[in-house]
Amino acid sequence: MKQSLLFAVVFSLGAVWTFPVWSADQEILRSRVPADQVDAARAMSNPLPATSSTVENGKKIYEGKGFCRACHGADGKGLLGSDIDPGSLKGPLPRDFTDRDWQAARTDGELFWILKNGSKGTAMASFIPLVLTEEEAWQVLRYVRSFGQR
Ligand code: HEC
Structure with missing residues (x-):
């Protein structure tokens, strides 16, 4: 139970950290x-x-x-x-x-x-x-x- 909670926290932090990096590139390539x-x-x-x-x-x-x-x-x-x-x-x-x-x-x-x-x-x-x-x-x-x- 404790472990899965830890996993969920680490995973969601990871998602928060990596998402802006990915979306910045995609945002530039999006046609205006x-x-x-x-x-x-x-x-x-x-x-x-x-x-x-x-x-x-x-x-x-x-x-x-x-x-x-x-x-x-x-x-x-x-x-x-x-x-x-x-x-x-x-x-x-x-x-x-x-x-x-x-x-x-x-x-x-x-x-x-x-x-x-x-x-x-x-x-x-x-x-x-x-x-x-x-x-x-x-x-x-x-x-x-x-x-x-x-
Ligand atoms: C006041 C600042 C400013 C000036 C002056 C300016 N630009 Fe830009 N330009 C920008 C910004 C900010 C963006 C990013 C807009 C965006 O992300 O949609 C941009 C984006 C562009 C793009 C890319 C659009 C795309 O499809 O990705 C082109 C091409 C461009 N400018 C050409 C020019 C040309 C040629 C001139 C001169 C005639 C010029 N710009 C003058 C600020 C400027």
């Missing part, structure tokens, strides 16, 4: 596009070729008018490499673009959807059309993809 739009978003592809000039233009936007760098960092790793105090942002942290599992989990169309609509309830705002044209968005996404190839 609502279920009724995700198929259409996934079907879109980047119309611009992955040439060095497209990536270079994307970098200029990332570090300039898009101010992506302020939250995602010059190295694409998120707040760690950024100018923002981690305590100042509410909600989930800016995405680490060097995370290969995340890169593989998303299509270009899903990322474009985010630039258009933002990620609801987070610091990730919508950028098209107020800040970026659609063409600029596809350029900056080529640069975002380049973080996954280093």
Whole structure:
């Protein structure tokens, strides 16, 4: 009786400790596009070729008018490499673009959807059309993809 109680306590503590670790990864991989739009978003592809000039233009936007760098960092790793105090942002942290599992989990169309609509309830705002044209968005996404190839 005593033993099984001990087992139950140890087991439930274990579940409490390991669950957040597992759910953090799963939470990042969960698509930000609502279920009724995700198929259409996934079907879109980047119309611009992955040439060095497209990536270079994307970098200029990332570090300039898009101010992506302020939250995602010059190295694409998120707040760690950024100018923002981690305590100042509410909600989930800016995405680490060097995370290969995340890169593989998303299509270009899903990322474009985010630039258009933002990620609801987070610091990730919508950028098209107020800040970026659609063409600029596809350029900056080529640069975002380049973080996954280093
Ligand atoms: C004010 C801070 C901030 C700025 C500026 C910002 N982001 Fe984000 N971004 C975030 C946060 C926070 C998340 C995580 C949102 C979430 O978990 O749903 C995010 C997530 C993303 C994602 C991942 C969405 C997904 O499907 O996982 C992409 C792509 C992205 N940002 C691109 C950009 C680009 C490109 C720019 C510049 C044009 C930019 N962000 C500017 C805070 C920012």
